[in-house]
Amino acid sequence: MKIDKNTAIGLVLMGLMMFGFLWYNMKVGEAQRKAQQAKADSLALVEAAAPKPAIVPEMTQAAVQPAMRDTMSVAQHSQINQDKFGILSAAAQGSAQDVVLSNSKIRVTLNTKGGMVKNVELTDGQKRYASDENIKLWIDSLSRTKIQFNLSGKGSLGSDYFFFSPSASQVDASQSAGQLVMKMPSTDPAKYIEFVYSLAPDSYKVDFKINVVGLGDELELASKPINLEWYAVGYANEKGISAERSKSSVFYREMEEDRDYLSESGDKNEVLEKKLNWMAFKQDYFSAIVISKDGFKEGAQVAVMVPQDSLSNKSFFANLGVQMPAGSNSSVDLSYYFGPNDYKELRSLEVEQLDKVIDYGWGIIGWVNKYCVRPLFWFFSSWIGSFGLIILIVTIIIKTILFPVTWKNFLSSAKMRVLKPEIDEINKKFEGKADAALEKQQATMALYRQTGVNPFAGCIPVLFQMPILYAMFRFFPAEIVLRGKSFLWADDLAAYDSIFSWTQQIPVLSSIYGNHVSGFTILMCISTFVYSKMSMQNTPAPTQPGMPDMKLMMNLFTFMMLFFFNNQPSGLSIYYFSANMISIGQMWAIKKYFIDEDAIRAKIDSNKKKVKTKSGFMQRLEEAQKLQKQKLAQQTKKK
Numbered sequence: 001m002k003i004d005k006n007t008a009i010g011l012v013l014m015g016l017m018m019f020g021f022l023w024y025n026m027k028v029g030e031a032q033r034k035a036q037q038a039k040a041d042s043l044a045l046v047e048a049a050a051p052k053p054a055i056v057p058e059m060t061q062a063a064v065q066p067a068m069r070d071t072m073s074v075a076q077h078s079q080i081n082q083d084k085f086g087i088l089s090a091a092a093q094g095s096a097q098d099v100v101l102s103n104s105k106i107r108v109t110l111n112t113k114g115g116m117v118k119n120v121e122l123t124d125g126q127k128r129y130a131s132d133e134n135i136k137l138w139i140d141s142l143s144r145t146k147i148q149f150n151l152s153g154k155g156s157l158g159s160d161y162f163f164f165s166p167s168a169s170q171v172d173a174s175q176s177a178g179q180l181v182m183k184m185p186s187t188d189p190a191k192y193i194e195f196v197y198s199l200a201p202d203s204y205k206v207d208f209k210i211n212v213v214g215l216g217d218e219l220e221l222a223s224k225p226i227n228l229e230w231y232a233v234g235y236a237n238e239k240g241i242s243a244e245r246s247k248s249s250v251f252y253r254e255m256e257e258d259r260d261y262l263s264e265s266g267d268k269n270e271v272l273e274k275k276l277n278w279m280a281f282k283q284d285y286f287s288a289i290v291i292s293k294d295g296f297k298e299g300a301q302v303a304v305m306v307p308q309d310s311l312s313n314k315s316f317f318a319n320l321g322v323q324m325p326a327g328s329n330s331s332v333d334l335s336y337y338f339g340p341n342d343y344k345e346l347r348s349l350e351v352e353q354l355d356k357v358i359d360y361g362w363g364i365i366g367w368v369n370k371y372c373v374r375p376l377f378w379f380f381s382s383w384i385g386s387f388g389l390i391i392l393i394v395t396i397i398i399k400t401i402l403f404p405v406t407w408k409n410f411l412s413s414a415k416m417r418v419l420k421p422e423i424d425e426i427n428k429k430f431e432g433k434a435d436a437a438l439e440k441q442q443a444t445m446a447l448y449r450q451t452g453v454n455p456f457a458g459c460i461p462v463l464f465q466m467p468i469l470y471a472m473f474r475f476f477p478a479e480i481v482l483r484g485k486s487f488l489w490a491d492d493l494a495a496y497d498s499i500f501s502w503t504q505q506i507p508v509l510s511s512i513y514g515n516h517v518s519g520f521t522i523l524m525c526i527s528t529f530v531y532s533k534m535s536m537q538n539t540p541a542p543t544q545p546g547m548p549d550m551k552l553m554m555n556l557f558t559f560m561m562l563f564f565f566n567n568q569p570s571g572l573s574i575y576y577f578s579a580n581m582i583s584i585g586q587m588w589a590i591k592k593y594f595i596d597e598d599a600i601r602a603k604i605d606s607n608k609k610k611v612k613t614k615s616g617f618m619q620r621l622e623e624a625q626k627l628q629k630q631k632l633a634q635q636t637k638k639k
């Protein structure tokens with residue numbers, strides 16, 4: 001294939017841009033790693049300098065000292081606790097124990113030190129990739145959550161300084177609603193703080209109520225909010241850490257606004273100006289979400305960071321202001337959601353735009369996925385076990401619905417093929433003539449008008465199909481129903497498939513292609529090449545200098561798809577492969593049995609004999625062309 005100078009320059013520039021982009025990403029990645037380490041070092045320094053609660057250690061028999069010395073030690077510790085924590089000093093000592101609130105879907109572990117959620121494990125059958133372990137939403141040894149409040153005369157204190165008394169060591173809500181109360185006492189038995197956790201059967205939602213009894217004035221609730229501070233390091237639960245991280249971030253919705261999110265590709269932190277309705281630590285197919293019906297206060301801080309290890313996907317942080325009503329007794333209601341990013345589950349919570357944690361795409365793209373594609377998958381999944389087969393059935397349905405559009409496209413292409421000899425004659429007539437581009441364009445448009453052929457008729461069907469094509473591209477990486485479902489050699493349709501892999505890191509190649517070969521991606525690219533070759537076999541080569549060779553561009557595009565789709569969900573490659581094969585079959589059948597090019601030729605010849613009235617658009621177009629021709633002639637005379 002002959003490549004002209006301009007096309008060759010374009011290909012070289014595209015190659016340079018690709019390698020330049022990869023080099024830049026490697027440099028940025030190194031800078032992010034150093035910045036992440038600096039943040040970790042700073043955090044360690046802050047934690048080391050932070051005051052620790054004074055806790056009276058448990059004494060063993062071997063450590064027993066004279067009674068007087070013991071009495072003095074206890075008195076000294078009590079005085080220290082009294083000085084630091086005032087009325088709350090009664091909760092400053094105790095033992096840290098785990099307590100559990102569970103049902104058939106989730107197991108929530110809390111700890112008496114701090115009274116907050118320590119870890120959440122899904123018991124609904126979802127497993128980590130290639131493991132029998134249940135899904136865990138974050139690594140408890142690296143994560144923490146607390147309620148920060150102000151104690152009059154003592155300053156800001158966190159709930160993690162104090163020990164809570166649980167109402168039970170374990171509450172099972174599998175059969176009926178269960179409630180676990182974590183109580184933080186004070187030196188006055190009539191004054192205390194309660195964290196009340198409620199869980200219904202067959203639910204991922206945990207209601208969280210904060211009760212302040214008799215302590216409203218001491219906690220300065222009239223003037224200062226309390227804060228929910230949450231730092232979590234998410235487990236890597238999926239196949240392919242890079243793909244999982246690319247779909248993990250902090251999602252949130254400010255009151256009266258649309259859902260928004262932080263960067264999914266790097267570190268990001270923001271201070272939100274408006275009240276916050278909900279905030280989610282989204283980890284690909286699962287989320288930990290906190291919801292406030294009345295809204296968290298303005299100025300919420302949210303952040304996401306990319307770790308440098310392979311055990312965790314992202315690090316998340318949120319500092320959310322919670323305004324409690326003033327008064328000696330006060331309470332506030334919040335809710336957690338710990339579970340899958342399942343459309344039905346999120347919609348059932350009846351929280352505005354919470355289902356948009358699932359990124360089905362914007363505008364018409366999201367509409368197509370939510371109300372067309374997704375219901376089809378769920379309908380067939382109720383009675384067909386193979387999701388590979390379901391993808392094929394859905395593809396057939398979509399291609400059948402789009403067949404009238406496909407027919408119009410093929411018919412337009414057939415008309416253009418019939419006219420090709422006459423268009424070639426026009427090109428040959430003006431070949432080599434200086435400033436003949438405008439005249440050639442006028443002659444070509446006159447031919448189209450005379451024959452009744454619309455050269456743009458094939459563009460409209462293609463544009464009509466684009467939302468559906470792009471909707472499928474967004475659907476497969478977002479839909480949890482495909483997670484863990486296998487087909488042929490693909491062990492997970494929500495992740496890439498692999499027919500060959502290696503462990504050695506190959507510079508540049510590993511970063512843009514990966515350490516595996518996706519079989520379905522290869523099949524998809526081969527089918528794309530065949531379909532492109534069939535559809536463009538009569539496409540003429542560029543006749544104007546500098547115009548790209550479309551056949552060459554399509555071949556280059558197909559080659560680039562090998563790299564782009566290699567790490568995409570195998571279900572997506574299966575869909576595009578199936579769609580290509582159906583399109584190839586449709587094209588063959590239409591050309592062989594439905595489109596008679598002799599009849600099209602006869603129709604075009606008949607149209608030539610008819611007197612054509614020019615439309616207003618064509619008249620304006622010709623007038624503009626004449627005016628342009630006059631200007632070119634005047635410019636030529638001046639020269």
